[in-house]
Each structure stands twice: as C-alpha cells, then as structure tokens.
Amino acid sequence: MSLRIKKNDRVYVLSGKDKGKEGKIIKVFPKEGRAIVEGINRIKRHTRPTPTIRQGGIIEREAPIYLCKLMLVCPNCGQPTRFFAGFDSNGNKVRICKKCKEIIDRKE
Ligand SMILES: [Zn+2]
Incomplete structure (x- = not known):
C-alpha cells in the first residue's frame, strides 16, 4: 500500500486558479504525478459536430492537476x-x- 494521495481522498488546492478550494480525488495517475479532482481545474472543451451528434458544443470537464499542488484534507x-x-491496531x-x-x- 502506498502512502500517497489516493482515490476518494479529500484534497485542498495549494496553487493555481482553484487555489483554496477543496475536492475529492476521482482518479490518480501515479506515473504522471497528477490526479483528477472533482470540481477542480475545470476546462472547457469545444466539440465538433459528429455524425451522431449533429451539433457541436462546449463540454466542461476536469483536467488533471499535479499532486504537488494538492494537500490531503484530514x-x-x-x-x-x-x-x-x-500502523493501526491490526498492524495495517x-x-x-x-x-x-x-x-x-x-x-x-
Ligand atoms: Zn487531522
């Protein structure tokens, strides 16, 4: 078991445009040292019309943020x-x- 920030942890944003906000970790990318945090680092993506979706539009979604910008909330x-x-009482x-x-x- 690693002792890093994990999925479902609550984190505090230390820097960047969402500085001071808190959110829950949705996904961690350990190799990249980044994570996706619910409601944090949202970006707008323009989508082009496709044969199935005739209208293009703007989708808002979370972009990965560097773990060094996050701090675990106890x-x-x-x-x-x-x-x-x-270690806990069971030795875990x-x-x-x-x-x-x-x-x-x-x-x-
Ligand atoms: Zn504490």
Missing part, C-alpha cells in the same frame, strides 16, 4: 495536512495526520 480534523506512515500500514495524530485511512 477527515478527522478537517484541515489540509501532511501525513506520515504508521496507515496514513496518520501530522496535525491531530489521528489515522486518516478508515476501514472499509
């Missing part, structure tokens, strides 16, 4: 935070909030 204290590796590797020292990864 589900316990609700603050953007860094985290470190630790978990992420721990540097601010409140609580376990970030909840059991599923």
Whole structure:
C-alpha cells in the first residue's frame, strides 16, 4: 500500500486558479504525478459536430492537476495536512495526520 494521495481522498488546492478550494480525488495517475479532482481545474472543451451528434458544443470537464499542488484534507480534523506512515491496531500500514495524530485511512 502506498502512502500517497489516493482515490476518494479529500484534497485542498495549494496553487493555481482553484487555489483554496477543496475536492475529492476521482482518479490518480501515479506515473504522471497528477490526479483528477472533482470540481477542480475545470476546462472547457469545444466539440465538433459528429455524425451522431449533429451539433457541436462546449463540454466542461476536469483536467488533471499535479499532486504537488494538492494537500490531503484530514477527515478527522478537517484541515489540509501532511501525513506520515504508521500502523493501526491490526498492524495495517496507515496514513496518520501530522496535525491531530489521528489515522486518516478508515476501514472499509
Ligand atoms: Zn487531522
């Protein structure tokens, strides 16, 4: 298990046009070091008419954002935070909030 930002994590945007906003990770691209975050880094794409869709238009969608621009939001204290590796009572590797020292990864 990696100790990075993962899918479904809540994150805070540190820089860029969406600075200060929060969103949920939809998808992570580990090799690229980027992720798609719900409602963050939205871009407008112009689509051309196709045989099936006769009218072209504008589609708004999220573009990937660099992970270094994101900070994990702790589900316990609700603050953007860094985290470190630790173990829960069952010996599972978990992420721990540097601010409140609580376990970030909840059991599923
Ligand atoms: Zn915390």
